[in-house]
Amino acid sequence: MKRNKNRPPITLLPMALWTTVFVAVPLVYVLGLSFMKKAATWGVVAEFSLDSYKNLLNPVYLKVFAQSFWVAILTTVFALLIGYPFAYFTAKLPKKHRSLVLMLMLVPFWTNSLVRIYGWMILLRSQGVINGLLMQFGVIDKPLKLLYTFGAVLVGMVYALLPFMVLAIYNSVCKVDWSLVEASRDLGAGRAKAFFTVTLPLTMPGVMAGCVLVFIPSVGLFFISDLLGGAKTMLLGNLIKNELLSAKNWPMGAALSIAMMAVTLLVIRLYQHFSRDQNLEGLL
Amino acid sequence: MKNSKKRLARLLCAAMAAAMVLAGCNSSGGNSSSSSAGQGGEEQVLNIYTWADYFPADIVEEFTSTTGIKVNYSTFESNEEMLMKLEAAKGGQYDLILASDYIIETAIQKELVGKLDTQQIPNFQNINPAFQSKYYDPTNEYTVPYAAGIPLIIYNPELVDFEIKGFEDLWNPQLADSIVVMDDARNVIGLTLKSMGYSLNETDEAVLGQAKEKLMALKPNIRALDYSTPYNLMISGETAVGYMFTSQIITALNENPDLKVVYPEEGLGFGIDSCFVPSDAPHKENAYKFLDFILDGERSAHISEETMYINCNSAATPFIKEQALVIPDEMIEGAEFMMNVGEADELYQQIWTEFKMS
Amino acid sequence: MRKKRTFLPETYVVLMLLLMYLPIFVVVAYSFNDTKLFHWAGFTFSWYQKLFHNQTIINAFFNSLKLAVLSSGLAAILGTMGAVGMAGRTFFGKGALEGLSTVPIMIPEIILGMAYLSFFSLLQVPFGMLTLVAAHTTFCVPYIFINVKASLQSLDPALGEAALDLGASRRRVFFDITAPLIFPSILSGSLLAFAMSMDDVVISFFVTGPETATLPLQVYSMLKMGVTPEINALCTVMLGTVFLLVAGARLFQSARKAKKGR
Numbered sequence: 001m002k003r004n005k006n007r008p009p010i011t012l013l014p015m016a017l018w019t020t021v022f023v024a025v026p027l028v029y030v031l032g033l034s035f036m037k038k039a040a041t042w043g044v045v046a047e048f049s050l051d052s053y054k055n056l057l058n059p060v061y062l063k064v065f066a067q068s069f070w071v072a073i074l075t076t077v078f079a080l081l082i083g084y085p086f087a088y089f090t091a092k093l094p095k096k097h098r099s100l101v102l103m104l105m106l107v108p109f110w111t112n113s114l115v116r117i118y119g120w121m122i123l124l125r126s127q128g129v130i131n132g133l134l135m136q137f138g139v140i141d142k143p144l145k146l147l148y149t150f151g152a153v154l155v156g157m158v159y160a161l162l163p164f165m166v167l168a169i170y171n172s173v174c175k176v177d178w179s180l181v182e183a184s185r186d187l188g189a190g191r192a193k194a195f196f197t198v199t200l201p202l203t204m205p206g207v208m209a210g211c212v213l214v215f216i217p218s219v220g221l222f223f224i225s226d227l228l229g230g231a232k233t234m235l236l237g238n239l240i241k242n243e244l245l246s247a248k249n250w251p252m253g254a255a256l257s258i259a260m261m262a263v264t265l266l267v268i269r270l271y272q273h274f275s276r277d278q279n280l281e282g283l284l
Numbered sequence: 285m286k287n288s289k290k291r292l293a294r295l296l297c298a299a300m301a302a303a304m305v306l307a308g309c310n311s312s313g314g315n316s317s318s319s320s321a322g323q324g325g326e327e328q329v330l331n332i333y334t335w336a337d338y339f340p341a342d343i344v345e346e347f348t349s350t351t352g353i354k355v356n357y358s359t360f361e362s363n364e365e366m367l368m369k370l371e372a373a374k375g376g377q378y379d380l381i382l383a384s385d386y387i388i389e390t391a392i393q394k395e396l397v398g399k400l401d402t403q404q405i406p407n408f409q410n411i412n413p414a415f416q417s418k419y420y421d422p423t424n425e426y427t428v429p430y431a432a433g434i435p436l437i438i439y440n441p442e443l444v445d446f447e448i449k450g451f452e453d454l455w456n457p458q459l460a461d462s463i464v465v466m467d468d469a470r471n472v473i474g475l476t477l478k479s480m481g482y483s484l485n486e487t488d489e490a491v492l493g494q495a496k497e498k499l500m501a502l503k504p505n506i507r508a509l510d511y512s513t514p515y516n517l518m519i520s521g522e523t524a525v526g527y528m529f530t531s532q533i534i535t536a537l538n539e540n541p542d543l544k545v546v547y548p549e550e551g552l553g554f555g556i557d558s559c560f561v562p563s564d565a566p567h568k569e570n571a572y573k574f575l576d577f578i579l580d581g582e583r584s585a586h587i588s589e590e591t592m593y594i595n596c597n598s599a600a601t602p603f604i605k606e607q608a609l610v611i612p613d614e615m616i617e618g619a620e621f622m623m624n625v626g627e628a629d630e631l632y633q634q635i636w637t638e639f640k641m642s
Numbered sequence: 643m644r645k646k647r648t649f650l651p652e653t654y655v656v657l658m659l660l661l662m663y664l665p666i667f668v669v670v671a672y673s674f675n676d677t678k679l680f681h682w683a684g685f686t687f688s689w690y691q692k693l694f695h696n697q698t699i700i701n702a703f704f705n706s707l708k709l710a711v712l713s714s715g716l717a718a719i720l721g722t723m724g725a726v727g728m729a730g731r732t733f734f735g736k737g738a739l740e741g742l743s744t745v746p747i748m749i750p751e752i753i754l755g756m757a758y759l760s761f762f763s764l765l766q767v768p769f770g771m772l773t774l775v776a777a778h779t780t781f782c783v784p785y786i787f788i789n790v791k792a793s794l795q796s797l798d799p800a801l802g803e804a805a806l807d808l809g810a811s812r813r814r815v816f817f818d819i820t821a822p823l824i825f826p827s828i829l830s831g832s833l834l835a836f837a838m839s840m841d842d843v844v845i846s847f848f849v850t851g852p853e854t855a856t857l858p859l860q861v862y863s864m865l866k867m868g869v870t871p872e873i874n875a876l877c878t879v880m881l882g883t884v885f886l887l888v889a890g891a892r893l894f895q896s897a898r899k900a901k902k903g904r
Binding site: 009015016023024025029085090116175219244253257261264 | 663736749
């Protein structure tokens with residue numbers, strides 16, 4: 001190999017520049033903001049203060065954090081449980097059907113996500129389609145309260161983020177060298193054993209990538225909880241929005257975001273540690 | 285096969301290059317269009333900023349077809365969002381904004397609102413003085429009132445076994461998991477304060493602390509919080525009781541006339557949404573033309589029937605066919621404006637967060 | 643593998659797809675519903691009529707389309723160049739750059755939006771298509787970057803090295819070997835980015851100007867005000883269009899294959 005592996009190539013320049021201007025600068029700004037003081041009515045005073053970080057320890061805020069991460073974890077777990085078999089089976093379909101299934105999965109996501117959540121609202125209402133069917137078949141005699149529950153929120157979250165999981169896993173299943181799996185079978189491993197000792201580890205990068213891609217947005221998503229959960233609880237996204245718009249406390253909003261980023265990073269590091277998957281580093 | 289893939293890859297690169305060029309063209313194109321204004325009167329454009337559908341689509345279309353002025357109708361979700369955008373645009377870019385009373389007060393204080401040239405709005409005289417000279421614009425220099433609203437209680441007698449008379453009844457344990465209220469700190473804490481005999485605009489920490497205690501007890505009765513479409517929950521029977529704005533009450537009543545409206549005995553809140561022209565609006569004259577257009581009595585009446593808010597225009601009265609919701613005079617007299625509470629805003633938000641997390 | 647054939651995988655895939663389409667069916671059905679409300683009140687085409695006469699929605703749609711094409715295209719170039727440039731190298735700041743370029747999808751959109759609002763306001767850039775493209779490109783880059791990077795990591799480096807040893811220029815190696823192999827990941831990343839851009843509400847809200855209302859903003863606002871049937875009609879039209887495009891592309895592909903096979 002002739003090329004110097006330790007020098008950044010010129011092809012990197014556009015992305016590096018773009019990222020610096022549109023990611024690094026705004027981030028530094030947010031960080032700076034979090035150390036400033038709130039002005040009496042609106043805006044900030046350029047004066048160093050740790051008030052916002054001290055406020056973070058308020059039990060209500062901690063509760064919001066816990067709630068948001070709990071929702072995100074559950075969403076990720078369910079998306080993985082549902083998405084893995086889907087991606088795996090799809091990848092093993094004949095080539096012709098594979099792209100069809102992927103396309104069918106992606107098409108709805110080209111329409112508006114809010115509208116799809118409204119679709120769920122119509123389905124889950126007390127006089128909605130699901131309750132109607134259940135009553136028709138005599139399974140229940142009084143409409144169930146499905147909408148405005150925690151379960152409804154989870155359904156909506158998993159539904160909205162599932163494609164990220166499926167795509168990531170699908171990509172890595174496609175890359176699996178099946179001769180390895182066959183070899184393990186030839187050597188006497190059962191189906192299950194071959195799957196857990198060969199296939200699953202081989203697709204781990206996709207699983208990890210999928211989890212990260214689902215987990216991260218689900219921490220910040222709030223409109224689903226507002227629509228399907230009846231806005232009865234507050235997630236980090238709501239809280240930050242409230243701090244910015246209603247309480248007009250920009251430093252507090254910034255501090256909350258910094259804390260949220262920190263916790264997100266920590267969780268991903270933990271994942272990485274336990275999976276011993278260095279490839280994930282790329283996602284950080 | 286391999287060849288076609290290669291070709292595809294090249295095609296993609298070419299497409300990307302084209303996109304880049306387009307992006308460049310676009311930015312310069314944008315500049316030229318905005319600089320073409322100025323000579324020979326204003327550009328035939330009007331940039332309106334308000335909630336979706338608040339100016340009925342047919343009115344906007346009629347305006348364009350009669351004057352030839354193209355309307356760009358952009359929307360916001362909340363007054364606070366509007367103020368933030370207007371501040372970032374330094375009172376420019378937008379020509380006509382329709383928002384609520386308390387936020388207009390702040391905007392005027394921040395010098396983001398321009399004084400109206402009423403000479404250019406002959407129909408300005410049509411405005412019903414009852415909706416003028418309010419706290420946010422005591423001398424009527426900045427605003428044109430567009431619609432007024434009062435939040436009221438509505439309930440479904442089929443699902444509620446007792447008569448609801450006021451805010452206090454919302455705490456009745458019989459209403460467990462069956463109330464919808466606005467997803468808004470000020471309005472819901474406000475109703476709690478009213479039920480305790482205090483003002484909507486209370487800033488005293490001790491009083492707000494008591495209100496918080498009381499509010500927490502309301503949580504078990506709340507089925508959902510919905511700011512914009514609570515009538516759907518009343519119509520579908522998802523909830524038995526609702527606290528919502530006038531237009532939403534009428535929407536619910538139109539679908540289910542059996543619902544009962546309650547004027548809370550503890551007193552009412554009151555709000556006026558008004559139009560204003562930002563201080564540095566690029567097309568002020570067009571904004572005046574539009575204001576004059578909508579202040580026409582017949583059109584104003586049509587608007588009220590579309591939006592179902594209380595009309596603020598004297599000239600419109602003869603054209604309004606049905607007085608869908610007549611609010612008792614004595615109740616209006618005691619109605620209280622929701623005003624800015626300054627620094628207490630944060631306390632309100634704090635209480636709200638705790639309420640949601642309880 | 644071949645001896646026992648169960649239909650479990652196919653059944654699962656089909657069932658899941660049906661479940662994914664459940665709310666879509668509802669949206670399509672309600673676009674023909676003769677009321678603005680939730681209950682069924684009879685069949686009508688009037689929402690489509692209203693939709694095609696609603697200049698605001700139509701303008702917003704074209705704004706969004708333009709925005710999504712520009713930003714996902716720009717992001718595809720930036721992200722692919724970045725991922726290719728980084729592959730197989732270690733240099734000072736690589737980790738930082740990698741981390742930074744994936745940050746936009748790691749922080750709540752509202753923060754980025756708020757930061758851009760102040761940033762562009764500070765630079766006196768008027769809010770409009772330019773600010774929208776800048777913001778959208780930024781959050782589109784990670785989708786392409788992550789995808790391409792993952793696909794590069796799984797490439798067999800021996801392929802490229804062999805070609806280099808055989809005297810191919812690095813450019814040729816890229817276009818003849820790397821590009822075709824990573825092309826699917828560029829495409830899937832770009833498609834995802836396109837969809838995200840077509841669907842973004844929060845960031846768009848902060849950076850849009852009076853003349854560039856985007857479709858999701860319009861939809862969000864209308865849904866919030868309970869004006870859903872026209873939006874349902876619009877989604878039905880969009881869905882139909884996408885289906886037609888996909889079906890067309892597949893027909894085109896199979897026709898070409900048939901021609902080639904001859």
